[in-house]
Amino acid sequence: MSTGIVMEGGAMRGMFTAGVLDVLMENGIGFDGAAGVSAGVVFGCNLKSKQIGRALRYNKRFCRDWRYCSIWSFIFTGNLFGTEMCYEKIPFYYDPFDLETYRKNPMPLYAVMTDVDTGKPVYKELPEGSGIDMLYFRGSASMPIVSKPVEVLGHRYLDGGMTDSIPLKFMQQKGYEKNVVILTQPSDYRKSPAGNMHIIGAILRKYPAVVRAMARRHIMYNKELAYVRRCAADGNVFVIQPPASLNIDHTEHDPDELQRVYDTGRRTMEQKLDELKEFMA
Secondary structure, eight states: OOEEEEEOOOGGGHHHHHHHHHHHHHTTOOOSEEEEETHHHHHHHHHHHTOTTHHHHHHHHHTTOTTTBSHHHHHHHSOSBOHHIIIIIIIIIISOOOHHHHHHOOOOEEEEEEETTTOOEEEEEOSSSSTHHHHHHHHHHOOSSSSOOEEETTEEEEEGGGTOSSTHHHHHHTTOOEEEEEOSSOTTOOOOOOSOHHHHHHHTTTOHHHHHHHHTHHHHHHHHHHHHHHHHHHTSEEEEOOSSOOOOOTTOOOHHHHHHHHHHHHHHHHHHHHHHHHHHO
16 A cells, blocks of 8 residues: 655644654655645655754754844745745755755655635645745745745745645545654644634735635634544554644744754654554555
């Protein structure tokens, strides 16, 4: 049976995912395909390039650099997470992405984005890891309000988490029969409706489809959670998630906090290793 891995987003909750993935790589556990959303794909790409520790390393190094993530970046560029720093300087200079390994790895990696004009999810395979793929990475992780839409080939994209936060059905439709799902919220979490939708609507008045997606995101998300649980009960999905709320800011600037959440991911995965190996067999 072909196996897939699905990686939820969640900004710096993605450090949990990074810890899980590093343990998987250290133990030689691989997958036939992968899909990630927002931080799930931006950090999860290191699974395809087989770079253990990279996501933690560069996040700790640059979390206090205004060019990486800050209100100053937002003021000067319109993007809270600086696009030049995040998608040019770090991957190609400061902490290079192993493009050779990435491209040789036969595992397809898919990013989920939201089409700004339709408010629908869009899925793109990222075979190269650079060029147009880097734009899709950006699109998947560009949070509304604090990011400019990313234009690629005449389409505009924002955060994929607005329309498909846990792309398990997508992976199943691609033919992956057994899937590991990494969630960044604990088992008792349920998403509540977004507050201040009238303010959000005013800010994003140029993008009505995005506003509609944000207004119903909690409904979509909670339905996806219920579906993941049903599939897990049926035995064809293995869920990895934190034991309690990670309590980390979306724009965390404390490297010790990043390390804490990463370590939580490592511990959680280490405790489930034997169970996962049995599931994968």
